[in-house]
Amino acid sequence: xxxxxxxxxxxxxxxxxxxxxxxxxxxxxxxxxxxxxxxxxxxxxxxxxxxxxxxxxxxxxxxxxxxxxxxxxxxxxxxxxxxxxxxxxxxxxxxxxxxxxxxxxxxxxxxxxxxxxxxxxxxxxxxxxxxxxxxxxxxxxxxxxxxxxxxxxxxxxxxxxxxxxxxxxxxxxxxxxxxxxxxxxxxxxxxxxxxxxxxxxxxxxxxxxxxxxxxxxxxxxxxxxxxxxxxxxxxx
Numbered sequence: 001x002x003x004x005x006x007x008x009x010x011x012x013x014x015x016x017x018x019x020x021x022x023x024x025x026x027x028x029x030x031x032x033x034x035x036x037x038x039x040x041x042x043x044x045x046x047x048x049x050x051x052x053x054x055x056x057x058x059x060x061x062x063x064x065x066x067x068x069x070x071x072x073x074x075x076x077x078x079x080x081x082x083x084x085x086x087x088x089x090x091x092x093x094x095x096x097x098x099x100x101x102x103x104x105x106x107x108x109x110x111x112x113x114x115x116x117x118x119x120x121x122x123x124x125x126x127x128x129x130x131x132x133x134x135x136x137x138x139x140x141x142x143x144x145x146x147x148x149x150x151x152x153x154x155x156x157x158x159x160x161x162x163x164x165x166x167x168x169x170x171x172x173x174x175x176x177x178x179x180x181x182x183x184x185x186x187x188x189x190x191x192x193x194x195x196x197x198x199x200x201x202x203x204x205x206x207x208x209x210x211x212x213x214x215x216x217x218x219x220x221x222x223x224x225x226x227x228x229x230x231x232x233x234x235x236x
Contacts, residue, residue: 023152043145049134051122105183152185
C-alpha cells in the first residue's frame with residue numbers, strides 16, 4: 001500500500017482529472033456492465049469522510065417511470081430558474097442541454113445521512129457542513145472512476161430536493177446531495193460545455209491563488225511557485 005506511483009500511473013490520474021466532463025449529451029443506449037458500475041461505486045465508497053462517518057448512500061435508478069418523474073421536476077425547476085435571468089442570457093440558458101436523465105444508462109442519487117454512527121462525529125462538531133463535504137468527496141471519486149472506465153457522468157442540480165424525496169421515498173432526515181446520470185458516451189468533449197458555448201470563462205490558476213492571507217499576491221516567500229503559476233505552465 002506504500003508503493004510509489006509509477007509515471008504512467010501518475011499520468012493516468014492527471015488524464016482523468018483534466019479530461020473529466022459534466023456530460024449532458026452524447027449518451028449511448030449501451031448498458032453499463034455490472035462489474036464496472038460496482039468498481040465505480042466502490043471507488044466512491046472509499047472517499048475520505050469526516051470522523052470516518054461514511055455518511056453517503058447511493059440509490060441506483062433504472063426504472064423509466066421513476067426517471068420521468070425526476071425529469072418533470074427538472075423541467076419545472078428549469079422554467080423557474082429561467083425567470084432569474086434576463087435576455088439574451090435567458091434564451092441562451094434555455095437552449096442549453098443540461099441533463100441526460102432519460103438518455104443515460106443509469107441514474108444515481110447520492111444522499112447524506114447525518115445520523116450514521118450517532119449524533120457525535122469526530123471533526124463535525126465545529127463545522128457541521130463537513131458531513132456534506134464528505135459526500136462531495138465521494139461524488140468526486142465516483143466521477144473520476146467513471147471517467148477512468150470510459151463512462152460519462154452528468155450532475156443534474158436543477159432539481160427540487162422535495163420532489164426527489166417524494167419520488168425516491170427518502171427519509172426526512174436524509175438529504176439528497178447529487179442526482180447523477182451515468183452511461184457510455186459517443187465522445188468526451190475537449191472542453192466543458194459551458195466553457196465552449198461561452199457561458200463563463202475558465203479562470204487562470206493565478207487568479208485563484210493567494211499567499212499567506214486573503215488577496216495577497218506578492219509574498220516574497222512564495223516567489224518561485226508564484227512565477228510558475230503566473231507562467232501558466234502546462235501541468236498536464
